[in-house]
Amino acid sequence: MLSQTHIDTVKATIPVLASAGTAITEHFYNRMFTHNPELKDVFNMSHQATGRQPAALFNAIAAYATHIDNLEVLTGAVMRIAHKHTSFNIQADQYAIVGHHLIETLRELLGDAFTPAIEEAWGAAYQQLADIFIQIEGDLYKANAAKNGGWEGFRKFRVAKKQTESELVTSFTFVPVDGGNVVDFLPGQYLGIKVHPNNHEFDEIRQYSLSTAANGQSYRISVKRELGDVKNGVVSNYLHDSIEEGDEVELMPPAGDFHYQERQRPVVLISAGVGLTPMNAMLDTLSQGSQNSIFYLHACRNPQQHSFAEHVAGLTETLNLTHYTWLEHGAPENAERVLAGQMQLGQISEILPLAEGDFYLCGPVGFMMFIKEQLLGLGVSDDRIHYEVFGPHQSF
Template sequence: MLTQTEINIIKDSAPALAQYGEDITGRFYQILFQSHPELSHIFNMTNQKSGSQKAALATAVYAFAKYVDNLEVILGDVERIAQKHASLGIKSEHYPLVGSALLQAIDEILQPPQSVIDAWAKGYGILADVFINREQALYDQKSEQQGGWRGTREFTLVNKVMETPLITSFYLKPNDGLAISDFVPGQYIAVHMQPAGAENHQIRQYSLSSAYNKNSYRISVKKEQSPHGEGLISNYLHDSVNVGDTLNLSNPFGEFYLQESSNPVVLISGGVGITPMQAMLETLVSGGSREVHFVHGALNSEHHAYKEMHNNITDTEQVTTHVFYEQAPAEPADNHYQGLINLELLKSDLPLNSAEFYLCGPLAMMKAVYKQLKTLQVADENIFYEVFGASKALAE
């Protein structure tokens, strides 16, 4: 355990971490990959180029310093990170390597007294043990459950369906023909691969986009493109992976999922953020008991994934759908709107005081929707969300 003096030292370093956090984490990654280039096969190197990973890590390091005497505040973040680490295959022996690089970066950037380095070394060791123990529990749980496994498992692509001009669904069955792990709708799997010509082994996490069916998994992947190189794997999946090819997958993981409850559910998604919501929607429809409100935003009807299913369940006894198209709706209907998602238009239809709200989509969209929910006085404990990529908070 940390002494009160050590806690005070770490907390007192929080302002410096807020100011120089990205300098520290940027240097940390340089040190880490120079000393241990093999770790570049685990970390998402595209996020390194864009800077999103160092920003996310800086936020996490600052949060630890700020709440070192009240770690319950960041337990949600710890669980989110542990779940992602498990899908990546992080091992206990990686933690000392990361800790050494982080302490060296703090020392180089801040040049603090030795007492600060010593306090952070002890604090990091305690936090590392939390992650190691939680991740080991996840590995054990997954390997011991029916259909589970350790590490990665080979799956064959048995079908490939274009949902929109940018989103394609991939249907995957295990090569060994045995059972597969159950999952809670909202969770993801990691695809482990090294495309021809790629410098590093690549790992990407994709939400499972259908209800569990015991035989196969479905992921629906958006073909990404950006100046920083996002889209290396999504483009490879779209353009080069064909029916009959083999992919290596992790078990399903993730702390964002449909809660067990009888409360009404409001699913709100934008663009490819529809993927975990689709798994939730299919599960809820097959269960047939909970009141469901499905709200989705897309560029237009052509870019509305799973549109046919949504049209078929419109205004059923259980499910009500509301679709927002940024461009004019090609198929005008009572439940279609033009523009961005606007919950003010729906407030008389939504059970604001009793529902659980699930959000997924572009960060700007989720921040806007979260602000609307707070204006409508929805409690934070009833709002659940998933951010694709390096995590960011909605309340900023």
């Protein structure tokens, strides 16, 4: 239990932590991976190379310290992180390892300023947060295991189908090796996949949104090949190049707090690039019986990279669906509902349910910020805008 002294002490150290910035989390990760190299099989080592995860953890700790006396503010963030953790199969005993390296990092970086009182306060504060995550994650694991087709830990799946969707995106359909059912998910959720790429030192775990409706028998994901200037993406290229029908991978049950919510009001799904995967799962689910008015707006670089184009067009037969596509390059002239250039909602704002609709966004962060700004400018309220980041979460 945290005392008022603990709370005051943690709050008093925030300026010191802020001045050290991400140096703390970088030092922390270096320390942890040196002493506990087995955790390299758990963390995304490319995120370590690019610095994305150190920033996410630092922001979480800074937010926690700031709101330590009013943790309700953090409920949404805690649930999101807990869902993400479960897709990595994070276990209760690993919190002690992380806590130990966090305290030792503060000692090493703060030197004499790290007094016994600060050590005690941060130890207690970390334990309080760890206990919250351990409880929520334990409940999620148990709930998944108890459902029809559910399981706990990584489960072996076989690739039943590998299908090219466009120049850069390939879909993989997985069925359990044990022949059992699979647990249902909410459209928009993702699963964790573990692979060991050829000639790679570690196991790698990544998240992929389910890209079609739940069916109780199999899961489908659709993966974009990530090509980088410095280094190509490890897992996406491995899946594209080396995983074939009949091969095995390991999956965690579906997770994630970004999903379609039935509210009996119009829905606007907006995606860019491979951000269309959760939208496709929502569309396929809605096509099983929704009377709602649905809008699907997609932005794409060119026609060669446009996945699921025909599939979405076909859904207009079963859904009350209006769809528009913006192509940056190669937009055919006079094509119906295809616009050239970047997505400008002003071009179609008179048909959008701006006053009452729910808006779901997925795509690169820059794209989502651009669209959110447009939506706010058109009068859409913030609480009706939901989004998923395909990486460590960022608030905007």
